[in-house]
Amino acid sequence: MNERITKTQFDYFGLEGKTTIVTGSGNGIGRATAIMLAKLGSNITVCDIENESANNVKKEIVNNGGRAIGIRCDVCQLEDIRNTIDKTIEEFGDIDILINNAAGCGGGKTIDDMTYEEWNRLIQLNLTSAYMFTMEVLPYMKAKMHGKIVMVSSGAGIVGDFSDPHYAASKAGMIGLGKELANELTAYRINVNILGTGLTDTRMSRSNLWNKKTQQVPWYRIGLPEDQAAAIAYMVSESADYLTGQVICPNGGAWM
Numbered sequence: 001m002n003e004r005i006t007k008t009q010f011d012y013f014g015l016e017g018k019t020t021i022v023t024g025s026g027n028g029i030g031r032a033t034a035i036m037l038a039k040l041g042s043n044i045t046v047c048d049i050e051n052e053s054a055n056n057v058k059k060e061i062v063n064n065g066g067r068a069i070g071i072r073c074d075v076c077q078l079e080d081i082r083n084t085i086d087k088t089i090e091e092f093g094d095i096d097i098l099i100n101n102a103a104g105c106g107g108g109k110t111i112d113d114m115t116y117e118e119w120n121r122l123i124q125l126n127l128t129s130a131y132m133f134t135m136e137v138l139p140y141m142k143a144k145m146h147g148k149i150v151m152v153s154s155g156a157g158i159v160g161d162f163s164d165p166h167y168a169a170s171k172a173g174m175i176g177l178g179k180e181l182a183n184e185l186t187a188y189r190i191n192v193n194i195l196g197t198g199l200t201d202t203r204m205s206r207s208n209l210w211n212k213k214t215q216q217v218p219w220y221r222i223g224l225p226e227d228q229a230a231a232i233a234y235m236v237s238e239s240a241d242y243l244t245g246q247v248i249c250p251n252g253g254a255w256m
C-alpha cells in the first residue's frame with residue numbers, strides 16, 4: 001500500500017499538529033468543538049470573554065492528553081484579538097484554523113422594541129468581530145498558502161426567526177462575508193465555510209424561545225453541541241480541501 005493511500009484511509013481529518021483558535025469556546029458549541037478538535041490532534045487556543053470558562057476547557061483538554069492554552073478574549077476588542085493571536089504563536093508557532101464562534105443572542109426583541117444601540121452592539125459582537133478576527137489571522141495563513149476558516153452562523157440567517165432581527169441580520173452577514181472571502185481566498189488555498197447551525201441545546205438557545213423552536217425539529221431530538229462540532233471538524237479537515245464557500249446545516253431537518 002503506498003503512502004498516499006494509507007494517509008487517505010487512516011488520517012481522514014489530518015489535524016495532528018495543526019493549530020486552531022476557537023472563539024467563545026468556554027461553553028456550548030465552541031467548547032464541544034475545541035474538545036473534539038483536540039481529540040483529533042490539533043493544538044487549541046480556547047478563548048472566551050469568560051476567563052474561568054476558557055481555562056476550565058483548557059484544563060479539560062490538557063487533562064485528557066491534548067495541547068491547549070486558555071485566554072480571556074473579548075472578540076469586540078482588537079487588542080484582545082491581537083493578544084490571543086500573539087499568545088497562540090508564542091505557544092504553538094503557527095495558526096492553521098480559525099473558528100469564528102463567539103456570539104450573543106438578541107434577547108427576544110421585535111423590530112418595534114429594539115433600539116439602534118442594541119442593533120449596533122449585536123452586529124459588532126456577532127459579525128464585525130468575525131471580520132476583525134479573520135483579518136488579523138489571515139497574514140499567517142496567506143504566508144503559507146494554507147488555512148481553514150469557519151463562520152458559525154445560524155438558521156436565523158437563512159430562514160429567519162420569530163424575533164431578534166439584529167441577530168438574524170448578523171448571522172446572514174456571516175454567510176455573505178464567508179462566501180465572499182471563500183472566493184477571494186482561493187488564490188491562497190484558504191477554505192472558508194459556514195455552519196448553518198440548527199437548534200442546539202446550549203445556554204444561549206435555552207434562553208430564547210426554547211419550547212416554540214423545539215417543536216419545529218423533525219428529528220425526534222434536539223441538536224447537541226457535538227452535532228455541530230462534528231460538522232466543523234469535517235469542514236476544517238484535510239479531507240475537505242475541495243469544500244469552500246459552503247453552508248452546512250446540522251439541523252435535524254428543521255429546514256431543507
Ligand SMILES: NC(=O)c1ccc[n+]([C@@H]2O[C@H](COP(=O)([O-])OP(=O)(O)OC[C@H]3O[C@@H](n4cnc5c(N)ncnc54)[C@H](O)[C@@H]3O)[C@@H](O)[C@H]2O)c1
Pocket residue numbers: 023024025026027028029030047048049050053073074075076100101102103104125152153154155156197198199200201202203204205
Ligand atoms: N445554540 C443554538 O441553538 C444556536 C443556533 C444557531 C446558532 N448558534 C451559534 O452558535 C454559536 C455558539 O453559541 P452557543 O449556542 O454555544 O452559545 P453559548 O452561550 O453556550 O456560547 C457562546 C460563548 O461565547 C462567549 N462570548 C460571548 N460574548 C463574547 C465576547 N464578546 N468575546 C468572546 N466570547 C464571547 C460566551 O461567554 C460563551 O462561552 C454562536 O455563534 C451562536 O450564534 C447557536
